[in-house]
Amino acid sequence: MCAERSAEDSMESPGNGIDMSSHVPVMADEVVDFFAGDLNEGLLVDGTAGAGGHLAMLSRALPGMSFLAVDRDPSAVEILRSRFSDNPDVIVRQGSYTEIPEIINELSLGKASAALFDLGLSSIQLDDPQRGFSYRYEGPLDMRFDDSKGEAAAELLNRISEKEIADIIYNYGEEGRSRRIAKAIAQNRPVSTTLELARIVNASVRRGSNKILSRVFQALRIAVNGELDQLNRLIDELNGWTEVDARIAFITFHSIEDRKIKLLFRDTAGYRQYSPRWVVPGEDEVRRNSRARSARLRMGIRT
Ligand SMILES: C[S@@+](CC[C@H](N)C(=O)[O-])C[C@H]1O[C@@H](n2cnc3c(N)ncnc32)[C@H](O)[C@@H]1O
The missing domain is CATH 1.10.150.170 (Putative methyltransferase TM0872, insert domain)
Structure with missing residues (x-):
């Protein structure tokens, strides 16, 4: 069973001084609707779990599912571990989403019924001057996840x-x-x-x-971060660790990434496009969260 969480829980501080409200999950309702339509058991993998915003909502909406949360960034993983410490349905691992097959194997989790990839970086990473992602704050020019x-x-x-x-x-x-x-x-x-x-x-x-x-x-x-190489590898290997009928969603922020996902769902054997094939955030969301303005959610099904 999922631990019960209130809507406010999705914004709570994990106790490490990081303000969780500084990262607002993009198109969260649309993501939850896509997965909640059909799933009531199995494994959902969040391959870019970040601050756990989408994951918190999904774990509330999908009782009966197990969740694997992966992120490449050790500080995101610290946040995730703290945020989901009271939720036995959520397993957190540090690593790239290209390492998901090994993680699933090692934990004997079986194939995934659902997978989410919210590409790019979180507001928590962007707003930390020491990470060097932002041109707004002085900091070392680092930018590694x-x-x-x-x-x-x-x-x-x-x-x-x-x-x-x-x-x-x-x-x-x-x-x-x-x-x-x-x-x-x-x-x-x-x-x-x-x-x-x-x-x-x-x-x-x-x-x-x-x-x-x-x-x-x-x-x-x-x-x-070699992001396009990573994405290519993920796309090549995705059908090896997802089961037939698995629901797969990508949120992209860049036309090159978006094109790759479009081709994956439209032209690659083993996948079909979901209807609607893609969604963009509404005006209200963009007003509330300017980071959402270039986002596109693409959805597909393993066949
Ligand atoms: C936009 S944020 C995700 C936010 C998350 N959906 C939420 O609601 O809190 C993207 C995350 O992807 C992670 N990331 C980027 N490349 C990755 C990769 N190759 N493997 C795993 N995580 C990656 C980043 O560290 C960042 O935390």
Whole structure:
């Protein structure tokens, strides 16, 4: 049985000083409706569980299900462990969603009847200056979801060629002034903090704006975390650990990711699109939560 939780519980502090209300789950009602339509037993995997916002609602709406919560970020996992410590139906593991097959095996959980992936980063990560995700706060230019692995954004920027920087900004940020921005970054290396990078980017274009900074920071984050490689691997392996008829939902914030999911559900054997195939947040939600504005929820079924 699920532990009973009130609506307010979804915002409670887990006791580690982090304000849970700072991350509002995107299209939460739509996500719950999609999964709650059909499921009353089995395993639901939240592969990007973050602050547990979606998971808290799903665990209330789907008594009888078991839940596996995975996140790559050790501090998100700390929040999840604390938030669901009184819920025996929720198992929390740190790791990438590409490691889900091994985690399921190790825990003998069997195949999943449902899976959710809310891609990107949480407001808790974005608003922590020490993580280096935001151009609004001074902090080390890090941007790793798991800072025990790989190269921080500053190390990457200071190592690669001007052309590689331009390609990252163009391909992952869809920013047309990528060459000019890359040239300015290369000329001003080494770069080590968020605001240093923001100043260089703004000075390199005629009129700097938050939109340009958002694109550059998003592009770097995607590169630092190898997000598209991770997503490709997840897509390749998804049918190995989900059962036939499993419900699968992705929330994407970027057109490259979104296209991959569209192709997965529309054109890949073993999947079909759910109707509606995708949903965007309503005006009210976007007003309440500006992070939701570029989100798209795509839904599919394993066949
Ligand atoms: C938008 S947040 C999820 C928020 C969550 N749905 C909620 O309601 O609280 C995305 C999360 O995905 C995690 N993440 C990013 N890439 C990942 C990966 N490859 N594997 C697992 N988690 C990942 C991030 O650390 C972040 O916590």
